[in-house]
Amino acid sequence: MRPEPERRWILTGPEVMEEAVIGYRAWRVHASHGEVTLTSVVALSHHLWPKGRPMNATCNRPFLEHRHAGKEPAAGCSCGLWAFSDFRRLRLSFSEDAFLLGEVEMWRRVRVHKYGYRAQLARPSAIFEPGGFGSLTWRQSQRRLADLVCQQYDIPLVQRPRPSLERV
């Protein structure tokens, strides 16, 4: 039987909390002049994850009249902020040599899929210590990048979760 989504209460504003779903996802990192920004894994994406406030989903359907503005993530669409529900599945899909992997808190409207989620609002809540099979120099540079991301997003660098024994 499919496990219930992992959830936790988080502060989403002054004196306000909300119950967030916990997911696992990958990011690219855009670095410029010491400033690092998490971005979508889709190459050439302009979706930059903000610091200190949540990322808001926007529907990017090509025709304006088909977009689900204000209703993201819409049923039957691919809009919304994506994450896997299982860390093992994330690792099978994304190489740690190319991406930073981490934990994300997702709330407000969350579409639950068989292996993951699409959310209206999300924010990174932790970055996992980079692993991968790259050279020592590459792994050290990934670690420095992860440290910078954690420092600038004010989130912890943590050990990767133990993959669940669930078959993927």
Place this chain on the structure above:
Amino acid sequence: MPRAAAIGDEEYTIETEPTPLPREVPAPVREPVPDREKVPA
């Protein structure tokens, strides 16, 4: 993130609402118990 195949079919939706932080309930103030010896009979 990857296309729909990666996270599979949609199953259901969770909607959450902002909830005010629970305020700490102040401990009840106890009335001082009068000293038995001083209570008039």
